[in-house]
Amino acid sequence: MLTPHRLLAQTEMDAHRPAAEIGRLLVEMAVAGLLKLNRAVTVLDDAVRAGAHASVWSILTEALPALLPAVGERARAGLGDLLAVGARVAALAGARRGRDAARG
Known part of the structure; x- marks a missing residue:
């Protein structure tokens, strides 16, 4: 049976999917050398200022783990x-521990 609580949870999951896909694409493009992270930073900062905290948080929870360098590797330019941006938006989005904590 579809309860209001389940419907709300499903709606939140569906709303998260496009942002997560943007995060995956951001990683693919950065790794392929098609996107400079500083340009992504500018766009994501603009989105945060426009009030899209949850969406930017969803993008970054997908992208940041994949962009972190392995031990002994150098960080990509713009990662800092x-x-x-991730630290700012985490606070604004009310993020807690765990990958998807911003969604509750």
């Missing part, structure tokens, strides 16, 4: 700025 992307992490800074």
